[in-house]
Each structure stands twice: as structure tokens, then as C-alpha cells.
Amino acid sequence: MKKRKARIIQDKKARGEWAESIFLARAAEHDLPVSKPWGDSESFDCVVGRPGKFVAVQVKSTVAELEGGKGYICSVCSSNRPYPAGAFDFLAAYVVPEEVWYLIPAKGIVGMKSLSLCTRGGKYEPYREAWHLLREAAAGSGDAETGAEVAGEEAAVEAAPAVESVAGPPRNALERMQAALNFARSQLERGGVRPPKESDESDI
Secondary structure, three states: OOOOOOOOOOOHHHHHHHHHHHHHHHHHHOOOOEEOOOOOOOOOOEEEEEOOEEEEEEEEEEOOEOOOOOOEEEEOEEOOEEOOOOOOOEEEEEEHHHOEEEEEEHHHOOOOOEEEEOOOOOOOHHHEOOHHHHHHHHHOOOHHHHHHHHHHHHHHHHHHHHHHHHHOOOOOHHHHHHHHHHHHHHHHHHOOOOOOOHHHHOOO
């Protein structure tokens, strides 16, 4: 089957918006949770990840060939100025004629206004279609430990309704106070704080 040749959108802003939509689709194809923040006032275009670990992505695209036709030049600046450190976590650069994505950590382009892509043996070739880097960044280095903590908290939350279903909801003010005290004690115990003594309950 003949490969479809991408149509070049001449208007730069329209092409940038189109590239962002392509990025959203490609990220989804790689099973990456991806979304686009509302508005365009941020220094990034999309985010990858889930609550607790979002990775900010700046999306760029290029159709400009280098002299000699051995690669493409991609602008990575804003208002003709390099992006400051911390503006985003990853650059997603789309070479439209080649239909190729480069996923480059922001630290690799700090202070730069442009970079060369699709060049033989080029500096950024290791980042060609490197979607795994986004996945690893969104997962975070402490993913296993965090997952264990979350699993423990979920188990505790699931156990709480089971106790209530046996005893039933509080029927009067005294039972409501007792339920509140039991809840507070469970929170203190989970946080490693010593709960009040039994004798303290009689003072309430």
C-alpha cells in the first residue's frame, strides 16, 4: 500500500495546531494518557501522565529543509528567544514531510533557538520516535513504591464501608460522636500518631 504523503499546511499557526492534534493521536496510540490544557498562555502545549506525575510537552513541527536537502531545521524558540529552563519537560518535534516524531528532554535544548533533525548520525537521532522516554518520565523513578502506598490506602478505604454496613449508620448524636472519634483514631493510626487512651473517651 502506497504511503500517504502529508499535505503541507502553509499557515504556521494552523500547522502548529494541526501538529498538536497529531501528537495527541500518536501519544494515545502508544497508550500514553495525554491531554491538552485549556488556552494557549502556558509555555507547553500538552501534558502526558496521570495525577501526581504530569509531564509538560512543547509541540513543534517543521517543513523546512536544510541546505543540500539532508535534514530539516526546527525552531525551538518563542518570540525569537530560547525557552527558559523549566518551561516544559519534553520537546515533541514533528518533521511533517517524513512523518517522524522526535521526543527530546528539555535539558537537551536549553538555550537553543533551532535544531537539525533527520540528519544522518545527528545528535538527536536517538530521540527519533522515543515514546518510551515520555512513558518513563510520566511513571517516575519511585513508581513501584508509590504504587504500594496507593494500594495500601485503597485497601483501607475499601475496608471502612464494610464496618459501617455491619453496624449501620449513626442513629443519634452519641453514635455520631462515636463514629467521628473512631474515624479520627483510624487517621491517627495510619499517620503513625498515638491514638488517645480509652479513658479519654469517657470525657467526651
